[in-house]
Amino acid sequence: MVFAHDTEGAMVAAVALVNSAEPPVTMTTTEELAAFFVKHGYTGRLAGDQAELDAVHRILPRLRALLTSSRDDAVDLVNRILAEAKALPQLVRHGDTDWHLHAVEDDRPLHVRILVETAMAMIDVIRADELSRLDICDDPDCDAVVLDLSRNRSRRFCSTTCGNRAAVAAYRARQAN
Numbered sequence: 001m002v003f004a005h006d007t008e009g010a011m012v013a014a015v016a017l018v019n020s021a022e023p024p025v026t027m028t029t030t031e032e033l034a035a036f037f038v039k040h041g042y043t044g045r046l047a048g049d050q051a052e053l054d055a056v057h058r059i060l061p062r063l064r065a066l067l068t069s070s071r072d073d074a075v076d077l078v079n080r081i082l083a084e085a086k087a088l089p090q091l092v093r094h095g096d097t098d099w100h101l102h103a104v105e106d107d108r109p110l111h112v113r114i115l116v117e118t119a120m121a122m123i124d125v126i127r128a129d130e131l132s133r134l135d136i137c138d139d140p141d142c143d144a145v146v147l148d149l150s151r152n153r154s155r156r157f158c159s160t161t162c163g164n165r166a167a168v169a170a171y172r173a174r175q176a177n
């Protein structure tokens with residue numbers, strides 16, 4: 001494990017959410033958002049309505065900037081998000097999840113909790129100077145974010161689809177020579 005479990009969980013969820021805006025676009029229904037909520041172990045309030053989904057969509061550019069900025073720019077974004085949300089870090093334990101950090105109350109809107117949780121996770125990434133773990137997919141036609149949590153930093157593609165497409169292209173290029 002590169003980062004603490006809650007940091008990695010928050011990063012994986014944020015990357016999945018940001019990448020849902022890349023083709024094939026997903027997270028277009030309240031059902032998909034509910035499935036995302038469950039899959040990534042969110043707790044607290046889920047309104048399940050269109051307003052909540054719209055609010056989540058509106059933070060995606062900010063979330064993407066947070067994940068793809070330079071280290072110093074990411075610091076500005078983190079500090080601003082935490083100040084705006086009046087974040088107050090508290091260690092909590094719930095369900096099967098051991099002590100971890102929450103920084104806003106469970107009844108705050110989901111988009112606020114997602115932003116704050118991602119900002120809290122980025123604190124670890126910034127302090128460890130590990131922003132190279134975040135990159136854009138190596139496929140020239142893909143703008144999805146890649147989170148590389150592998151020990152040997154070997155991950156270059158956002159998905160197996162992109163990885164396979166690159167492998168096929170490389171194979172064809174060799175055949176053509």
Ligand SMILES: [Zn+2]
Nearest residue numbers: 043097100102
């Ligand atoms: Zn929690």
Ligand SMILES: [Zn+2]
Nearest residue numbers: 137142158162
């Ligand atoms: Zn990709």
